[in-house]
Amino acid sequence: xxxxxxxxxxxxxxxxxxxxxxxxxxxxxxxxxxxxxxxxxxxxxxxxxxxxxxxxxxxxxxxxxxxxxxxxxxxxxxxxxxxxxxxxxxxxxxxxxxxxxxxxxxxxxxxxxxxxxxxxxxxxxxxxxxxxxxxxxxxxxxxxxxxxxxxxxxxxxxxxxxxxxxxxxxxxxxxxxxxxxxxxxxxxxxxxxxxxxxxxxxxxxxxxxxxxxxxxxxxxxxxxxxxxxxxxxxxxxxxxxxx
Numbered sequence: 001x002x003x004x005x006x007x008x009x010x011x012x013x014x015x016x017x018x019x020x021x022x023x024x025x026x027x028x029x030x031x032x033x034x035x036x037x038x039x040x041x042x043x044x045x046x047x048x049x050x051x052x053x054x055x056x057x058x059x060x061x062x063x064x065x066x067x068x069x070x071x072x073x074x075x076x077x078x079x080x081x082x083x084x085x086x087x088x089x090x091x092x093x094x095x096x097x098x099x100x101x102x103x104x105x106x107x108x109x110x111x112x113x114x115x116x117x118x119x120x121x122x123x124x125x126x127x128x129x130x131x132x133x134x135x136x137x138x139x140x141x142x143x144x145x146x147x148x149x150x151x152x153x154x155x156x157x158x159x160x161x162x163x164x165x166x167x168x169x170x171x172x173x174x175x176x177x178x179x180x181x182x183x184x185x186x187x188x189x190x191x192x193x194x195x196x197x198x199x200x201x202x203x204x205x206x207x208x209x210x211x212x213x214x215x216x217x218x219x220x221x222x223x224x225x226x227x228x229x230x231x232x233x234x235x236x237x238x239x240x241x242x243x
Contacts, residue, residue: 002039006061007046009053015193017054017200019047026062032113033071034087041091044098054200056098057192058121059105060114066106066130067114075139079238083231088113088145089223092120096146096215099208101199105192106130106181116143119150122199122211124181125192126172132180133169140237144230149222155180 004025011020021043023030032040047053060066070088095102095117104110104118106126111133118124134143134151142148143164152160155178162168172184183191199207 002035004033004036005039005043007043009050011057011196012193015197015200017052018057018193018196019050019053019055020057020059022059022061023067024061026060026064028071029065029068029109029111030060030062030114031068031071032088032117033074037087037091041087041094044091044094047098047100051204054100054204055196056100056102057105057196058095058102058117059192060107063108063129065109065111065114066104066126067110067117069112069114069116075141076241077238078234080231080235083144083229083234084227086144086227086230088116089227092116092146093223096120096150099211101196101207101211103192103196105189107188109133112136112143113145116145116147116150119154120146123195124175125188125195126175126181126184127188128172128184128186130172130175130181130184131169132163132171132175133167134164135167137164138167141233142226142229144226146226148226151180154178 006022006024008020010016011018025031025036047056102121104121104124106118106124108129109131110118112135115132115134134147136143159178170178170180175181176184
């Protein structure tokens with residue numbers, strides 16, 4: 001396990017069946033790089049082989065941010081194939097498909113890919129200081145790790161367009177009112193644990209089947225279009241800088 005990702009089981013005393021994954025790059029607002037994403041993917045695969053784990057919490061270290069998205073230094077070098085095989089898309093889709101209930105415990109800003117990470121969870125609980133945005137268009141890119149697919153299902157198409165096309169940022173109260181998060185408040189950590197514990201107490205097979213039924217992909221081609229769009233933009237931006 002990478003030092004940039006901490007896995008704790010149980011998440012806290014009295015919560016024996018709940019695992020916690022913590023993004024541990026507070027100096028970088030918990031922005032993810034390739035090493036962190038690979039560690040997260042390995043952890044998700046490991047959790048599939050641990051039947052004692054019945055729920056997962058994901059959080060960010062420190063108080064500044066849940067996750068600021070992709071590391072900007074790596075973005076500069078991405079090309080066409082990187083967009084097609086975007087690692088964050090693979091990891092977040094694996095998280096969304098995990099046969100466990102998952103809760104994002106959002107301690108601060110969830111920006112870009114950080115919000116896409118939270119969207120891949122089954123529920124989101126946030127602190128009153130949390131901020132949410134998908135600023136990719138300001139970087140000449142698009143949200144390509146599931147944001148285009150998952151955000152409209154949560155908040156509706158019109159509101160998703162406000163956030164993506166018009167770069168609207170939401171504070172914690174707005175996010176709660178929109179249905180982006182299920183609860184916001186100073187008690188967000190205890191609430192996130194309570195939500196995870198409630199789901200962990202249910203029959204694992206019934207819960208797994210219910211999650212699969214709820215997550216049936218109604219737009220199977222959307223993931224491929226998401227990948228191709230980002231691939232074109234990565235290549236265009238790389239050529240701009242290097243020609």
